Amino acid sequence: MAAPRTELADFLEQEVNKYEGIMVPVKASHAERMFTKKVPIEKLHPNPDDEFCSRTVGPNYSIYNRYIRAFQKYGEIDQNSLDEPITVEKVRPDGYMILNGHHRWAAALKVGIEKIPVKIVNLTNQVDIDKMLKASEHDKRVSFDLDEVIFCSKEYDIPEKPLPYPINKIYKERLRLGVPGLMHYLGTKGYDIWVYTSEYYSLEYIRLLFKKYSVKVDGIITGTERKEKKHSAEKKKAESKLEKKYKETIHIDRDMVIRTLHSGKDFEEYEIDADAASWSKKVISIIHKMKDGENK
Numbered sequence: 001m002a003a004p005r006t007e008l009a010d011f012l013e014q015e016v017n018k019y020e021g022i023m024v025p026v027k028a029s030h031a032e033r034m035f036t037k038k039v040p041i042e043k044l045h046p047n048p049d050d051e052f053c054s055r056t057v058g059p060n061y062s063i064y065n066r067y068i069r070a071f072q073k074y075g076e077i078d079q080n081s082l083d084e085p086i087t088v089e090k091v092r093p094d095g096y097m098i099l100n101g102h103h104r105w106a107a108a109l110k111v112g113i114e115k116i117p118v119k120i121v122n123l124t125n126q127v128d129i130d131k132m133l134k135a136s137e138h139d140k141r142v143s144f145d146l147d148e149v150i151f152c153s154k155e156y157d158i159p160e161k162p163l164p165y166p167i168n169k170i171y172k173e174r175l176r177l178g179v180p181g182l183m184h185y186l187g188t189k190g191y192d193i194w195v196y197t198s199e200y201y202s203l204e205y206i207r208l209l210f211k212k213y214s215v216k217v218d219g220i221i222t223g224t225e226r227k228e229k230k231h232s233a234e235k236k237k238a239e240s241k242l243e244k245k246y247k248e249t250i251h252i253d254r255d256m257v258i259r260t261l262h263s264g265k266d267f268e269e270y271e272i273d274a275d276a277a278s279w280s281k282k283v284i285s286i287i288h289k290m291k292d293g294e295n296k
Contacts, residue, residue, distance in 0.1 A: 008106055009058055016048045023097060028090040028120045033202060036085045038115040043095035044088065044105055052102035059103060067107030085117040087200045096120065099200040099223065121202040123223045128203065129238050132219045133245050138192045140248035141219070142183075146197035146206070149254055152176055158276045163212055171209045178280025180213040182252075185284055187216060191250070194219035250287070254279075257286045 023045065051057040086101030096118060098105055108116050144150050152159045152174045159174035183193050193216070195206065200223050210217045221238075242249075243262045251258045257270040270289070274282035 141192040192218035
């Protein structure tokens with residue numbers, strides 16, 4: 001069932017149609033990505049793949065109206081009306097595509113705010129994946145979900161020792177206990193390390209975060225949720241290249257290790273039966289078990 005037609009819905013449809021087929025993401029420079037900055041609001045464009053622009057879902061008008069009231073009260077976007085800048089990706093021919101913050105953008109537009117704070121990020125695209133694959137010297141890899149497996153996201157998770165000040169003010173995410181050691185171990189065994197996230201982190205941010213823990217990450221896929229609809233062909237193409245590159249993939253989840261051999265599409269499953277303190281040790285023992293099985 002289509003969402004009811006409103007002035008905002010009509011405007012979104014016009015904006016999406018205006019840039020359809022001509023809006024292309026481009027890499028922002030390091031200087032552009034270093035700091036939050038204010039840009040003219042007309043430079044921001046809605047993301048056609050976001051449910052905010054969907055005919056069947058559309059904006060949440062309760063959230064939209066709440067932001068309108070806040071912006072009318074304070075007159076601008078500041079710490080009193082929202083906590084985070086709008087996350088955007090630089091695009092051609094003009095401006096930025098919104099990745100996170102559509103309701104704040106639409107409310108600010110309605111109120112007449114002229115400039116809006118943004119945080120620019122560079123997301124993974126096909127060219128990036130090709131470069132990562134070309135740089136790799138291995139034919140097997142390990143994949144992790146960054147949000148669900150690598151970062152502390154549960155109450156019972158035990159974090160790694162925090163990074164020293166002031167680095168911990170820049171990289172605020174906490175890795176689960178044992179993750180750096182596990183990744184280092186896998187690297188010594190000839191595996192490329194790939195991490196996936198549905199969030200809109202910059203590639204450089206994730207790469208440098210792991211570097212602070214003395215871990216080399218070979219592949220980074222960001223913003224995976226935006227590839228579920230119109231980008232499905234691009235996603236399949238990327239997966240096909242990964243399968244051709246790697247004869248073996250091990251996916252490590254919180255509760256399971258899944259090993260896939262792409263030559264025959266065979267797979268093995270191993271349950272991770274361990275508490276938070278010994279989780280990484282259990283995973284390493286499972287990898288040992290896999291290798292012992294190969295040798296036999």
